[in-house]
Amino acid sequence: MFSPEYKLAIVAEYENAPNGEKGAVLRREGLYSSHVIEWARARDAGLLGGDETDTGGPARRPKRTAEEVELARLRRQNEKLQADLKKTRMALDIMGKAHALLEELSESVDDDLPPKAS
Template sequence: MFSPEYKLMIVAEYENAPNGEKGAILRREGLYSSHVIEWTRARDAGALTTGGSETPPPARTRKSAEQVELEKLRRQNEKLKSDLAKTRMALDIMGKAHALLEGLSEGAENEPPSKTS
């Protein structure tokens, strides 16, 4: 279930995207073009509003190419920050595992062989 705010945001982004970028938005969000068509019709009919107020939806404003690009780069930046944090955490875990295995290996080399009869 998608919130009205999300639907309005996606419709606006989709409408303001250059022709070659519209499919990328759908793929990124895991949506179909039928979603955007349905949401656009609902918005135009006044059925898609944010909050519970009876005020009509805000008039559509076209974003400049720079604004669209800036929003795209900000989202990409946030994703990359998240990926970097995950990578750093994985490297930290790998370093700790390596140190643990190295310590176990050294301990096994220093122990006298066990006598079995």
């Protein structure tokens, strides 16, 4: 259905897209992330032939070692955790400001109330 050259081009574009823009590549091409994952695995296993080299044979990307695969996974995980941490810190900052504002409003309401008659 898809040519090896197309698969390699899409995998490369997807992998090089910044976070948040990977979905745009998939939507534009009408693909699912499972396509890219499958194609990347095939590429890493050397099953996708691509452009022809000067010698006439297919260009092969060397297999990634287990350490390289793990390092890439850990880097992606680190990026995600960094983004989550940033969001959490911003949320805590907003909550702290909201708490301080509510406390200030509560104190001003208490000051404005007339004394209760007993």
